[in-house]
Amino acid sequence: MSDAATSLTPRTSLISRVVMVLAAAFMLVALVSPQAEAAKQKRVVAISPFAAAAMVKIGVKPIAIGQTIGGERRKPAALRGVPVLKLSHPNGPNLEVMAKLRPDVVFSSSRWARGSQAMRRLGITVVNTDPLNINQVYAGVKKVARFIGKGRRAARVNNSIRNRIRIATRNITKRPRVLVVLGIGNTAMAFLGNSWGGELVTKAGGNLVTGGASNTGGFARLSDEVVVAENPDVIVAVPHGNADDLSEVAEYIMNNEAWQTTNAVKNGKVFVSTDNELLQAGTDVGQIIGKIRSDWLKNW
Amino acid sequence: MLVALVAAICASLAFGAVEIPLSDVFGTFFGDSVPETSKQIIEVLRLPRTVEAIVVGAALGVAGACLQGALNNPLASPDVIGVTGGAGFGAMLIIILNPASVALLPISALAFGLIAAGMVFLIGFTGRGGGNITRVILAGIAIAALFSAATAGLMSAYPDRVPNAVFFLVGGLTSTGWENMETIWPYFAVGFVLAAFMIRPLDKLMLGDDVAASLGSRPRLIRLVAALAAAILASAAAAIAGLLAFLGLVIPHLVRLLGGTKSHVFVMPVSALAGAALLTAGDTLARTIAAPQELPVGPFLVLLGVPLFLWLLRKAV
Structure with missing residues (x-):
């Protein structure tokens, strides 16, 4: 009995090891596959142009963005082809369109406050991100990154912004x-x-x-x-x-x-x-x- | 009233966002040597603005007196004949749809103010029963509503451009030199001359249409010409200072309450003086109280005029 038991133990252990290795491999494949990435990634609508730009810097594409008022030149190339939502005062995007898009998160602005309330009633998480000064840009990037589950990338993006500002503000001698x-x-x-x-x-x-x-x-x-x-x-x-x-x-x-x-x-x-x-x-x-x-x- | 106007003019020239010594203010006018910046501020900014305040205030006072006399209605003001609504729409067309052509704003406001009044006169004074006061007033209310709706439509279609429009809608003078006055002065001249000719006829109209007719007057024509004078003056005023209809409503009442007479021989010229004094004083306050920021003069006129008006009203009743 004891022999049989001892003879069975290595085989059971081998099977369980094989199963575990297979499971780990499967999980690894599943984790790196783009489909899984998409399934895990939140559906984000960036009404605020700042949030849309921040998302691109972080490396995530929104499913839709808000129309830009006053020029398109600053729009990142990565946002070309992303559906653009028309905005109207003071509601922002059309609520029926938003309901159809089913976003997990909407990055909005306080100027669309009335629309934000209505979106929340639809069960959508609405986050205001529209910086009014440079310090709020850094905080805004952190906020966007946190809500799309890429918190660690915020520091890299902020460092890059900081460096560009440092370079742009060097050697100022003339102050008109x-x-x-x-x-x-x-x-x-x-x-x-x-x-x-x-x-x-x-x-x-x-x-x-x-x-x-x-x-x-x-x-x-x-x-x-x-x-x-x-x-x-x-x-x-x-x-x-x-x-x-x-x-x-x-x-x-x-x-x-x-x-x-x-x-x-x-x-x-x-x-x-x-x-x-x-x-x-x-x-x-x-x-x-x-x-x-x-x-x-x-x-x- | 003349003393109040002179005091308001002095204050308007002496005070502003930039502190200028009184000696420099006098020096500018008497050819003394004064710093170039001070001279420019007084000559190019304060003087034209003071003149605008005097002319616009007087025009609104006279327009109100003309309309209240012509329509025999104490609530009559440039709003009632559609001028305010039309001028507002004309201004919004430029500010919202074509801001780069803002130099055309006074022309557009003037033109649409006159178009609105023309529509009211066409409906109110023509056909059977034309010239009936109720008909004129109701036509005015309808046309004003039409233009107000069009203005609201423009503003809601371009919400990002609305801030620039607010200053015009609440009424305010600007420091744009003589440019506006150079364009608009003929309309003021025509309006004032027409109004002056209506002083005696309006007094006859106060006796009632039948009595006026028996004295050889033509009530319907008097009403039309007086309302036309008011429309020209109010449109020209709106072209320069935005929508300040409050002055047109309150000034003639203030003058009647102060003077104790309804005769247009008294009410018309004193309304001109009172309107000029109140607008000049209000504008001085509006551009100095929060300097260097400029506030619109409309709310200040209400703050200055309403307590005085209510006090006189209570005293009279």
Whole structure:
């Protein structure tokens, strides 16, 4: 009996080992196969352009993205072909379309708050990720990475952003006075230091013309008297996404009677932002700062 | 009222976002040597803006007096004949659909203000029973609603461009030099002249249509011309300062309550002075109280005008 028992033990052990090895191999194959990757990967809709860009940097493609307001040039190549959702104020994407897409996570923005509430009622997890300053970019990347289950990749992406900013802000010797105005209206809606565009221009070496105005929204309707008194060397106009009207916007500012004596107008240093780089946060902070320096501030 | 206007003009020229010594303000006008920046701020920014405030305020005061007299209705204001709705739509067309052509904003606001008023007059003054006050007012309400709906449609279609439109909708003067005035002044001139000619006829109309007719007047024509003068003045005012219809409604009442008379010989010119004084003072406040930021003048007019109006109303009743 004991012989039989002892003779059976090695065979049982061998079988169980073979089974275990096979199971491990199967699991390994299953884990690395793309189908399993897709099955495991969350279905993510990135309404916020920042979140879409962050996802691409992390190495994950969203199943749909929100339409971009004010230019497509910053859209990462990897997002070409990804379905684009139309957005409307204040609801954001069409809720029936969202219900059909069945996303696990939607990266949205506070500007679509009403739509976010409705999406939550549909059982969709909605996360707001739309940074308003550079520090929030790093936090935003971490948040996106965490919600798509790629938390470890956030540090790599953030280091890359940090390095690009470091390179773009090196050797600033010239600090011109810069007025950045939003849209064109009867009076100048100026970018303040706490706006996305204002912070980038400051990082690029510009001294923002604000007359000391402060506003939690980041913009202020600035008196023309302040513009004349502070005499900007450079004026940058940010239109409301009307790419066709860019030359007319510059012409309008050049002809604005109130600003005729500013250095910017006298020296022809009036520029028009051709994309949404000063309005919409992204992961391309360093590149934008570089562009501001080389194209507008001429200090690089 | 003249003293109040002179005080408001002085304040408007002396105060702004940039502090300029009074000696420089006087120096600019008397040809003394003053720093170039100060001179430019006063000549190019403050002076045209003060003149605009005077003219627009006076125009709205007179427009209100004309309309309230013509329609024999104390609630009449440029809103009632569709001017506000039309001018608002005209401005939105430029600000929202074609912001690069913002220089055309005053023209568009003026044109659509006049188009709206024209539609109201066409419906209200023609055909059988034309000139009936109720018909004119109801036509005005309908046309105003039509243009307001079109404006709301534009704003909801382009929500990202709405912030630039807000300043116009709540009413506010700007520092764009003489450019606007150079284009719009003929309309103000025509409106003021027409209104001046309507002073005596409107007084006759106050006696009732039958009595006015027996005195040789033509009530329907008086109404039409007075309303036309109001429409031109209110459209021109909207072209420069956005939608400030509140002034047109309240100023003539203030003047009647202060003066104790309803005669247009008194109400019309004093409404002009009061409107000019209130708008000039309100604009000075709006551009200095949160300097260097500029606030729209509309809410300040309400803050200045309503307490005074309510106090007078209570005293009179």
